[in-house]
Amino acid sequence: xxxxxxxxxxxxxxxxxxxxxxxxxxxxxxxxxxxxxxxxxxxxxxxxxxxxxxxxxxxxxxxxxxxxxxxxxxxxxxxxxxxxxxxxxxxxxxxxxxxxxxxxxxxxxxxxxxxxxxxxxxxxxxxxxxxxxxxxxxxxxxxxxxxxxxxxxxxxxxxxxxxxxxxxxxxxxxxxxxxxxxxxxxxxxxxxxxxxxxxxxxxxxxxxxxxxxxxxxxxxxxxxxxxxxxxxxxxxxxxxxxxxxxxxxxxxxxxxxxxxxxxxxxxxxxxxxxxxxxxxxxxxxxxxxxxxxxxxxxxxxxxxxxxxxxxxxxxxxxxxxxxxxxxxxxxxxxxxxxxxxxxxxxxxxxxxxxxxxxxxxxxxxxxxxxxxxxxxxxxxxxxxxxxxxxxxxxxxxxxxxxxxxxxxxxxxxxxxxxxxxxxxxxxxxxxxxxxxxxxxxxxxxxxxxxxxxxxxxxxxxxxxxxxxxxxxxxxxxxxxxxxxxxxxxxxx
Numbered sequence: 001x002x003x004x005x006x007x008x009x010x011x012x013x014x015x016x017x018x019x020x021x022x023x024x025x026x027x028x029x030x031x032x033x034x035x036x037x038x039x040x041x042x043x044x045x046x047x048x049x050x051x052x053x054x055x056x057x058x059x060x061x062x063x064x065x066x067x068x069x070x071x072x073x074x075x076x077x078x079x080x081x082x083x084x085x086x087x088x089x090x091x092x093x094x095x096x097x098x099x100x101x102x103x104x105x106x107x108x109x110x111x112x113x114x115x116x117x118x119x120x121x122x123x124x125x126x127x128x129x130x131x132x133x134x135x136x137x138x139x140x141x142x143x144x145x146x147x148x149x150x151x152x153x154x155x156x157x158x159x160x161x162x163x164x165x166x167x168x169x170x171x172x173x174x175x176x177x178x179x180x181x182x183x184x185x186x187x188x189x190x191x192x193x194x195x196x197x198x199x200x201x202x203x204x205x206x207x208x209x210x211x212x213x214x215x216x217x218x219x220x221x222x223x224x225x226x227x228x229x230x231x232x233x234x235x236x237x238x239x240x241x242x243x244x245x246x247x248x249x250x251x252x253x254x255x256x257x258x259x260x261x262x263x264x265x266x267x268x269x270x271x272x273x274x275x276x277x278x279x280x281x282x283x284x285x286x287x288x289x290x291x292x293x294x295x296x297x298x299x300x301x302x303x304x305x306x307x308x309x310x311x312x313x314x315x316x317x318x319x320x321x322x323x324x325x326x327x328x329x330x331x332x333x334x335x336x337x338x339x340x341x342x343x344x345x346x347x348x349x350x351x352x353x354x355x356x357x358x359x360x361x362x363x364x365x366x367x368x369x370x371x372x373x374x375x376x377x378x379x380x381x382x383x384x385x386x387x388x389x390x391x392x393x394x395x396x397x398x399x400x401x402x403x404x405x406x407x408x409x410x411x412x413x414x415x416x417x418x419x420x421x422x423x424x425x426x427x428x429x430x431x432x433x434x435x436x437x438x439x440x441x442x443x444x445x446x447x448x449x450x451x452x453x454x455x456x457x458x459x460x461x462x463x464x465x466x467x468x469x470x471x472x473x474x475x476x477x478x479x480x481x482x483x484x485x486x487x488x489x490x491x492x
Contacts, residue, residue, distance in 0.1 A: 008071075038400050099123065107410075231382075240439060259455070392427075418440035
């Protein structure tokens with residue numbers, strides 16, 4: 001634990017702290033589901049042994065006397081972990097709908113700013129005999145990937161899982177080009193001056209380095225220009241004035257192996273298929289609400305991109321960038337829509353947008369609060385939702401002694417964004433979940449059902465393409481063999 005009583009909040013974390021509004025709380029919300037209820041005493045010991053080793057969960061944010069924009073972490077005297085663990089039960093029959101209503105109500109509440117910025121709710125009676133754990137942790141403590149890793153670091157291997165030793169993550173993303181500590185577009189004036197001097201000296205000594213820097217600067221400028229000059233998001237019934245009440249819904253579990261087969265058959269990735277399903281679900285949802293959906297209609301999502309290796313040590317703080325992929329909701333045909341999604345995702349992968357975004361967030365942490373708010377509204381006007389894809393453990397884990405059956409998690413929508421859509425894979429199954437503003441999207445269950453239908457449509461298309469490929473594969477060799485047996489013509 002830190003020996004100092006106070007320490008400054010990093011500039012990126014400060015930006016997320018200042019994004020908190022009465023209508024959108026910057027809190028990562030997770031739901032862990034179990035077949036049996038959790039024991040409070042066991043959960044308490046688990047938190048004390050593993051989670052509270054990080055000082056952030058015993059600290060609160062206070063404002064520096066030197067200025068309103070300089071928050072600091074301060075250890076809370078007489079910290080009591082029990083004040084952060086709540087215990088309640090659903091009334092019979094304890095349906096999933098009752099649990100969703102409870103999660104929506106809890107997600108509508110702010111965390112107490114005078115205390116450490118986290119809380120948990122043990123819920124009994126889920127499905128009659130099961131249990132759940134609702135967890136809320138403020139985004140200024142860490143990003144969604146780090147917080148999910150933290151939550152799952154509280155778990156252990158399940159000795160009853162026949163699939164063998166657990167591996168933590170489905171996928172370890174490749175490190176993106178560059179690191180924001182070493183270069184970037186937006187920095188403090190003194191920092192920029194020092195960096196420019198060092199890079200100029202390197203360019204004199206190594207002329208090839210100047211060309212490399214010029215290329216990277218051009219890529220960065222183009223990426224920033226793309227985000228900056230994205231038009232304001234097309235008006236649909238998804239967007240509107242926000243309220244404090246939130247609602248949630250989540251899909252049935254989707255077998256990951258089936259999505260992989262679909263992706264292989266259609267020549268895309270698992271992420272391409274799932275984003276295409278969400279895009280198609282949005283199209284159906286808008287049409288059912290009476291929106292005009294012309295073929296040219298495109299929406300955008302704000303997608304966090306992890307900028308640290310998942311196999312590295314667990315560290316808190318925010319370490320991610322943002323990209324804005326296009327969602328071609330106007331394309332009516334399923335496979336054409338998938339191809340358009342894949343093209344948009346491939347274009348995003350080839351740009352440094354995520355690196356640029358984190359330098360902008362760092363810069364916002366240096367600016368006055370009013371300037372931050374203007375920038376946040378500017379950038380959140382460019383999309384209709386936050387969209388996250390978090391790969392979880394491949395095998396079943398135990399949490400406080402109970403097998404962890406399922407995980408649902410949402411990043412918070414920021415600024416004026418009306419919803420957050422999440423993809424979470426765990427133990428070979430995928431859950432797609434929606435957290436929405438009750439004024440803008442009062443029925444997220446209908447949107448989730450539309451997404452589930454699109455997953456089925458893509459699976460059928462994938463099966464049709466796989467059968468067609470098998471036919472081609474069986475016919476072509478026969479033709480080749482028949483040609484080989486044909487005797488050569490006799491010479492006269």
